[in-house]
Amino acid sequence: DAEITQSPRHKITETGRQVTLACHQTWNHNNMFWYRQDLGHGLRLIHYSYGVQDTNKGEVSDGYSVSRSNTEDLPLTLESAASSQTSVYFCASSEGTAYNEQFFGPGTRLTVL
Amino acid sequence: LAKTTQPISMDSYEGQEVNITCSHNNIATNDYITWYQQFPSQGPRFIIQGYKTKVTNEVASLFIPADRKSSTLSLPRVSLSDTAVYYCLVGEHMIKAAGNKLTFGGGTRVLVKP
Numbered sequence: 001d002a003e004i005t006q007s008p009r010h011k012i013t014e015t016g017r018q019v020t021l022a023c024h025q026t027w028n029h030n031n032m033f034w035y036r037q038d039l040g041h042g043l044r045l046i047h048y049s050y051g052v053q054d055t056n057k058g059e060v061s062d063g064y065s066v067s068r069s070n071t072e073d074l075p076l077t078l079e080s081a082a083s084s085q086t087s088v089y090f091c092a093s094s095e096g097t098a099y100n101e102q103f104f105g106p107g108t109r110l111t112v113l
Numbered sequence: 114l115a116k117t118t119q120p121i122s123m124d125s126y127e128g129q130e131v132n133i134t135c136s137h138n139n140i141a142t143n144d145y146i147t148w149y150q151q152f153p154s155q156g157p158r159f160i161i162q163g164y165k166t167k168v169t170n171e172v173a174s175l176f177i178p179a180d181r182k183s184s185t186l187s188l189p190r191v192s193l194s195d196t197a198v199y200y201c202l203v204g205e206h207m208i209k210a211a212g213n214k215l216t217f218g219g220g221t222r223v224l225v226k227p
Contacts, residue, residue: 031208035217042200043157043217050209059216090156099145099208099215104156 002027006091006105014113019078021108023091031094032074033102034058034066036087043090049074081112117201122222131188133221135201138182145206146177146184151198151220160199161186164206188223196225 004025013019023032030051035043035058045058047066055066063085065077078085088109092102118136125131137146145164149157161168163175163184174187188195198220205215 042219045216092156094208097208099147099162099204099206101147101159101162102157104158107154107156 004091004093004103004105006089006108008108009106010109012111012113013081015081015083017081019081019110021076021078021089021091021110023074023076023105024072025091025093025103025105026072027093027095027103028071029093029095029103030071031096031102032068033092033094034064034074034076035090035092036060036085037090037107038087046076046089047074078110081110083112086110086112117203117218119199119201119218119221121219122224124224124226125191126226127192128190131191131195131223131225133186133188133199133201133223134183135186135203136183137201137203140181140203141205143205143207144181144203146175146181147202147204148173148175148186149200149202149217151200152196157200157217191223191225193225193227196223198222 007022033048034046037043044060046064049055049068088107090107091105094100094102147162148160151157161173161175165177168175176185200217200220
């Protein structure tokens with residue numbers, strides 16, 4: 001069955017380190033998204049991509065970057081982790097040009113000490 | 114972007130119908146209304162989407178009045194497993210026009226009691 005996976009599921013890192021969170025989907029969806037979820041804030045969009053080589057900034061993109069070299073993967077990189085980036089990160093994908101349902105991964109819980 | 118307002122929390126009992134209303138007074142002509150469900154420690158899951166009147170699927174119904182300034186998600190005969198957070202999203206239907214404007218608000222925490 002097609003799916004969307006995230007790795008690692010849990011990560012503890014130190015302030016200033018570079019961290020990359022992986023997202024892989026097997027639906028062949030063009031659209032992929034990264035969100036972060038913090039208590040009291042719902043989900044906030046970090047970056048998104050409509051296809052290979054396309055990336056766009058979301059609402060809270062400072063300190064994060066993404067690259068899209070193939071359809072299946074959209075890794076999220078924290079260039080220099082900060083304690084404010086402690087959060088749960090969700091990756092999602094969707095198909096088509098209309099806002100169709102997004103399929104979410106299981107999430108990565110990141111702690112920055 | 115149409116700002117949405119939902120109740121923070123709601124309690125219900127097994128077997129009852131749960132109705133969650135979302136207010137979106139400045140909804141735009143091209144905006145659609147989408148609802149997601151999120152269980153603890155999981156990513157959100159799409160429930161239903163609509164533009165006007167009523168939409169029904171195997172999980173829920175979505176009622177949208179003519180002025181579209183609000184919408185109501187209806188969950189029939191809830192069970193304990195329906196305990197979750199429910200998010201209402203309002204935004205441009207064409208995804209590239211929506212851009213970075215699609216955001217999840219705080220959602221409504223629904224607790225189903227035995």
